[in-house]
Amino acid sequence: MRIVVLVKPVPDTTGAERLGDDLRLDRAASPPIVNPNDEYAVEQALRLVEAHGGEITLLTMAPPAATETMRKALAMGAHGGVLVADEALAGACALATAKVLAAALATLEFDLVLAGAMSADGGGGVVASGIATLRGLPYLSYAGAVEVDPGRVRIHRLHATGYTVLEAPLPAFVVVTQMVGEPRYASLKGIMAARGRQIRTISLADLGLDPAAVGGAAATTRVLAARPPADRGTTRMVRGAPVDLAREIVDLLDDRRFI
Numbered sequence: 001m002r003i004v005v006l007v008k009p010v011p012d013t014t015g016a017e018r019l020g021d022d023l024r025l026d027r028a029a030s031p032p033i034v035n036p037n038d039e040y041a042v043e044q045a046l047r048l049v050e051a052h053g054g055e056i057t058l059l060t061m062a063p064p065a066a067t068e069t070m071r072k073a074l075a076m077g078a079h080g081g082v083l084v085a086d087e088a089l090a091g092a093c094a095l096a097t098a099k100v101l102a103a104a105l106a107t108l109e110f111d112l113v114l115a116g117a118m119s120a121d122g123g124g125g126v127v128a129s130g131i132a133t134l135r136g137l138p139y140l141s142y143a144g145a146v147e148v149d150p151g152r153v154r155i156h157r158l159h160a161t162g163y164t165v166l167e168a169p170l171p172a173f174v175v176v177t178q179m180v181g182e183p184r185y186a187s188l189k190g191i192m193a194a195r196g197r198q199i200r201t202i203s204l205a206d207l208g209l210d211p212a213a214v215g216g217a218a219a220t221t222r223v224l225a226a227r228p229p230a231d232r233g234t235t236r237m238v239r240g241a242p243v244d245l246a247r248e249i250v251d252l253l254d255d256r257r258f259i
């Protein structure tokens, strides 16, 4: 089966994000990584290909240097990638991103598209549903488990109290959660193999898209303000036997006049 996985490069989530004067991410400030949620989508794709055979293509919209980040996902075992990079995309909004990735998807042959639930930087959680809508694909979101039968995909959609089983014909679009299973580490062999795998970089012109319609100039949203989260204060860990812990926590809450 042919699987396309959306992977977004994001600033390393262990470092502090820095914004430029224009309130856009200063991408030079911290090294890019594969969006952590997207690593789960890659892992899910690898498991499906191990079970059913096939190929995995990564799809990214980002500046040209994103090929380096994509290689990290190739090193996990994906087979190739397509990067949409174009100067006009600087400042693109989520709607434009969905339009561009939907157009890129139209140039690929696939049975299944997988994506993460949300990016670690933008965090809009809307790009996947936008692409599925624009491409008219069945959209199965919040998957905790994904199974494929000939011509069909089935997921467990997670709820607070359990899960719902959803099924759709292929081709379809599935958004995974971290419940699908821990992403594997890239092996040395995988890292070596990734160097030889092809990443095709394409522009808006290659997709027949007008930069004036999907670039930063046409952004439908603008960041007006940003501030760091409030200080969380000091954290106190309490350890010990449950009965002692309960007493200590009650004393602590009492001290602070919460109870």
Ligand SMILES: Cc1cc2nc3c(=O)[nH]c(=O)nc-3n(C[C@H](O)[C@H](O)[C@H](O)COP(=O)(O)OP(=O)(O)OC[C@H]3O[C@@H](n4cnc5c(N)ncnc54)[C@H](O)[C@@H]3O)c2cc1C
Residues within 6 Å of the ligand: 006, 007, 008, 009, 023, 024, 035, 037, 038, 059, 060, 061, 062, 063, 089, 090, 091, 092, 093, 094, 097, 101, 114, 115, 116, 117, 118, 119, 121, 122, 123, 124, 125, 126, 127, 128, 223
């Ligand atoms: C102020 C601003 C400036 C921007 N500047 C640029 C820029 O200079 N260059 C540029 O290319 N883009 C730029 N973008 C687009 C941006 O990086 C995102 O791709 C887009 O806004 C997606 O929204 P999100 O992060 O909320 O994704 P979400 O909707 O939270 O993402 C959900 C899932 O969709 C997939 N996905 C999302 N975005 C991408 C992507 N770009 N590629 C592959 N998969 C993806 C991932 O699987 C992700 O887990 C900018 C956006 C904003 C708001």
